[in-house]
Amino acid sequence: MPSDKLSTKQRAALFALLAEAREVSNTELKEHFGFALDGKDRQKLNDLKLVESHKEGRPYVHELTDAGWRWCHDEFFGEPPAGSGTLTRATYGVLALFGRYMDGSGMSLADIHAASGDGAARQDNADAGVGKVAKLDGDVEVGVVTAYRALAGEPGEFVKLSALRGRLAGVSRADADAALATMYRARRINLIPQSDQLSLTDEDRESALRIGGEQKHLISIER
DSSP states (O other), X not given: OOGGGSOHHHHHXXXXXXXXXSOEEHHXXXXXXXXXXXXXXXXXXXXXXXXXXXXXXXXXXXXXXHHHHHHHHHHTTSOOOTTOOHHHHHHHXXXXXXXXXXXXXXXXXXXXXXXXXHHHHHHHHHHTTTOOOOXXXXXXXXXXXXXXXXXXXXXXXXXXXXXXXXXXXXXXXXXXXXXXXXXXXXXXXXXXXXXXXXXXXXXXXXXXXXETTEEEOEEEOOO
């Protein structure tokens, strides 16, 4: 989705939620970033399925969807919106710098969060006592293997990442991406693009993992 289809506040909300990589309340958005996501801005991001919002008590709570993560990722490789001021243009210059680094290193946005540990630590604090669905066996990598074995007819068979993600109940997109990237670099899994790009569904595209400079849609595990 082109950046110029969204207002400055809507884009700021997406980047703020990217920075936090968890559910964030309007109270926290005001405290940390100086604004709340409400009214028409919230409704538009919800309608575009970039952000999921719900009420916890009085304030709304927001979180990026998979499509929202993809939008943010694409902005690291995009151009500033038409008519942008000097600060926005400079900011997109910085985003492009990080985009080139991710492209060259094969890292994803989830890898950066995992490396910093900051988002994970805040998520652990936010989840304490909430009673959300636990990550499979407390280990996302174990969950990936378990999900793959349930989908594949035999070891080494390629299955869709979109199908695998559907079986990772309770695992955030950031945690799943970080685990997949780690396993791929350690050569414990194989990830490849779908050769027939025309056969990809919207879910397939949103579930893809960008690594090594290309979008990966299929996963296999030899054993």
